[in-house]
Structures are given as structure tokens and as C-alpha cells.
Amino acid sequence: MDTRISGKTRLMGVIGTPIRHSGSPVMYNFCFDYYGIDCVYLAFDCDESQVKETLAAMRRLNIRGANVTMPCKQEVARNMDRLSPAAKLIGAVNTIVNDNGVLTGHMTDGMGVVLDLKDHGISIVGKNIVLLGAGGAAMAVMVQCALDGAKSVTVFNRGAQTLAKAQKIGERMMEEGIPCKMEYHLLAEEQLMHDAIRGADVLINATSVGMRPMQEGKSLVTDMTVFHEELVVYDVIYNPLVTKLMSDAMTNGCREENVIGGKGMLLWQGAGAFKLYTGLDMPAQELKAFLAKREAEGAPALADIAENVPY
Numbered sequence: 001m002d003t004r005i006s007g008k009t010r011l012m013g014v015i016g017t018p019i020r021h022s023g024s025p026v027m028y029n030f031c032f033d034y035y036g037i038d039c040v041y042l043a044f045d046c047d048e049s050q051v052k053e054t055l056a057a058m059r060r061l062n063i064r065g066a067n068v069t070m071p072c073k074q075e076v077a078r079n080m081d082r083l084s085p086a087a088k089l090i091g092a093v094n095t096i097v098n099d100n101g102v103l104t105g106h107m108t109d110g111m112g113v114v115l116d117l118k119d120h121g122i123s124i125v126g127k128n129i130v131l132l133g134a135g136g137a138a139m140a141v142m143v144q145c146a147l148d149g150a151k152s153v154t155v156f157n158r159g160a161q162t163l164a165k166a167q168k169i170g171e172r173m174m175e176e177g178i179p180c181k182m183e184y185h186l187l188a189e190e191q192l193m194h195d196a197i198r199g200a201d202v203l204i205n206a207t208s209v210g211m212r213p214m215q216e217g218k219s220l221v222t223d224m225t226v227f228h229e230e231l232v233v234y235d236v237i238y239n240p241l242v243t244k245l246m247s248d249a250m251t252n253g254c255r256e257e258n259v260i261g262g263k264g265m266l267l268w269q270g271a272g273a274f275k276l277y278t279g280l281d282m283p284a285q286e287l288k289a290f291l292a293k294r295e296a297e298g299a300p301a302l303a304d305i306a307e308n309v310p311y
């Protein structure tokens, strides 16, 4: 790595806190090496109060771009020169692109799910989607599915306040003419949720229910008759790799290849950001092979090194 750094090498990175366990430097530096791009990528500890000075440093040092993780996503969105449609709707940014001092904020978390589904041969265009959750990940998924042509997204969430925020975002999308039918319900309407899943093409869990360690072994879907051969089940959780929702789906009629965990979302949200930085496709298959080889040699899995940095 050090032998290729020159006076022309550009800097990129990820900002957030905690950040030392981020898997992003491994991913991006592999991709720069793969294409021979003269950039290096580092992790920078940054909390919300340090966002403004970090953005000023990006401009001053002509840093090409940065990924953004917890807890800085909203504060970064408030301080951008421009926002992508998804970032504007959600009010959060996970990717900053610096074009000669003009900072544009993007949100690629939702792309992570859509591209991972595509990598599994599944398109969301024209599909009826049931989305569990209305937190950060869920909103990114809701907006991206609507922008990318889903027929409907029906959201179920535990709390009414967050659900109302989701509804506001949905209403703004409707005002902008995005032709996706949106519905919002409380998870307490359990029968309605189960009926909606039964009639859906894709079920996406974007809550932390099922996540290790606190919520492992739990699932919001308790009626096993909702699962069927045609239903695609996506769980944004990547730890454990197979959640209770996923194992219930596979045991009760969903095809194994249609039940997908969140490991790929990590990689594909990065692919969306890489394209924005470089205009190039992330060498996803090569990166997957590289990460698998590292894991086989004893290095931690991407999902494990990203443990403290959800995205």
C-alpha cells in the first residue's frame, strides 16, 4: 500500500463514532487497488459536534468523498450544498461526494437492499412489499423501493411517532409524483400484518428484531402460514447471518434462494457509493472472493468487523 502513495494520491474515508471497527477501509482500498485508482481510504472518528469542521477539512484538503455512519448521518444532511432525492426525502446522508468544493450528500443504504436483491436475481419493480420497521434503515429501504419502481410499500412499525414520520416522507414522495402506493400501520395490528405478508411479493425486516445479542431468536412474524413458495424474505440483519425470521421462512415454504440476510446489503450500499465516487462498478464478485479468502485465513468477516458500525 505505502509504495503506491504519491504526491497526487487522494484521500477518502468514513466518518462516525465508534469507527475503529469499520469494514469500509478494507472494501474500498481493495477496489482502488483493483482498478489502480490513486486513492487511499481511512476511518476518521467524528461525532455530531465535529461534523462542520470535518466537512470544512474535506473541502480544504480536497478529499474526494466520505461515507458517513452513526451518529452523523442527519447532521451531515443538514450541512450539504446539495442532496440526492433519497437523502433529501430521508434527511440523512451516508455518502458525501466532493466535486471541487461542492459537497453532495447521497443515501445508498436503500440501494444496498435493492442491489443485493438484484444480485440474487430478484427485481422489486412492480412488486408489493411489506416493510417491518420505520427507523433509519427502514426509511432508506422504503424510499429506494418507491424510487426504483415498487408497486406498493406497506409499512408496519411498533411506535406511532416514528410511523407518522414515515408517513410524512411517503406523502412528500407522493407530492413529487412517485407512483408507489404507500400504507402505514402499527405492528399491534398483527392480523393485518400477517394478511399483508401473505399477499405480498417481498417481505423486508428492517427492525433490529432478530439481531444478536439482545434480540436474537425473536421474530415479528408469528403466523407460519404466511410463508409461501413465491414470497421473497429479506432481513437487513447480518448478525446472526441467519435470523429466526429467515429460518422460519425456509422451514415453512419459502424457497431457500429467496431468503436473504443483510450481509450483502453492507457490500452493495458500498457499491452504490463507489459508483458515485468513481463512476465505476464496484468489482463486487472479486471483492466477495477477496473477503472470503481473508475470512478463510482467519481475518474477521466483514459483518464482524462492522459490528460496532451498523452501516
Ligand code: NAD
Binding pocket: 109, 112, 132, 133, 134, 135, 136, 137, 138, 157, 158, 159, 162, 187, 206, 207, 208, 209, 211, 220, 236, 237, 238, 262, 263, 265, 266, 267, 269, 310, 311
Ligand atoms: P433504528 O434504531 O433507526 O430503528 C430500529 C427499528 O427497529 C425501529 O423501527 C424500531 O421500532 C424497531 N424495533 C426495535 N426493537 C423492536 C421490537 N422489540 N419490536 C418491534 N420493533 C422493534 O435502527 P436502524 O439503524 O434502522 O437499524 C435497524 C437494523 O438494521 C439493525 O439490526 C441494524 O444492524 C440493521 N442494519 C443493517 C444494515 C446492513 O448493511 N445490513 C444497514 C443498516 C442497518
